[in-house]
Amino acid sequence: MPGNKLTIGNVEITSLSDGLLEFDLCNFFPAIPNEDWHGHESHLSPSGGVRFNLACFVIRSEGRTIAVDTGLGPKPTPDTPWGELLNDFAAHGMKPEDVDMVVMTHAHRDHIGWNVVSQDGKYVPTFPNARYYVSTRDWEACHDPALIETRFPNAPDCVWPLEDLGVLELMEGEHVLTSELTMLPTPGHTPGHMSIAISSQGEQGLVLGDVLHNTVQIENTDWVSRADIDPETTRITRRNLMDRLERDGIPVAAVHLASPGFGRIVRTEGRRYWQAI
Incomplete structure (x- = not known):
């Protein structure tokens, strides 16, 4: 099977990418002292x-084609290291028209950038045959004046228009996409952050969204990034999920880990780490 595909029962996941981002260590993990990174250098660039990575996972389930997260969107300049998603669709023989559903794990800017494009001075859906899904809590949060500028700066351009276009679906609590795919609330990073539980033919899987930004957080579950809106809830969510994923050996698709983002949480010699698959 190609390295960018993962099969769980009858569900097929293809890992595409909008590009890469890199941040200064102190900028992204400002609460973690430099000395605490000693011994963890292998997790860094x-x-x-x-x-x-800015992954978009294209999931095929029960005849549906579902795009999970849409990256940062079109390049503002030719040398911008993102904006590659539609090129990656084409490189893998796929078209935006193939997508039935676009699912946002949350409404941060690096997960919604290709939701819409500007055409003749108005917004149109990038995926013209799709319904777009976001949690009710993130829909409300991305309209909060106290959060828009710092947490959801491109929501007015990339999320709000979906309502006027008539393609928006809001999700409350656990939400069934197909009989094999269920959205699960995994809050903290944003109020309505969600992950996708996969269950097919007796096999399990999980699309994590931003529960993880870096493999160092698998062992150090209390390490939060500057992007986490509610640090304490984030810690609880990550701790519980890492424990479950290790215990049950569930394969994971992690949007920000090194492409293709497929792996398991395993323990060796008393330490928990990421095992790519």
């Missing part, structure tokens, strides 16, 4: 920064 060669320059000592925090690098992460």
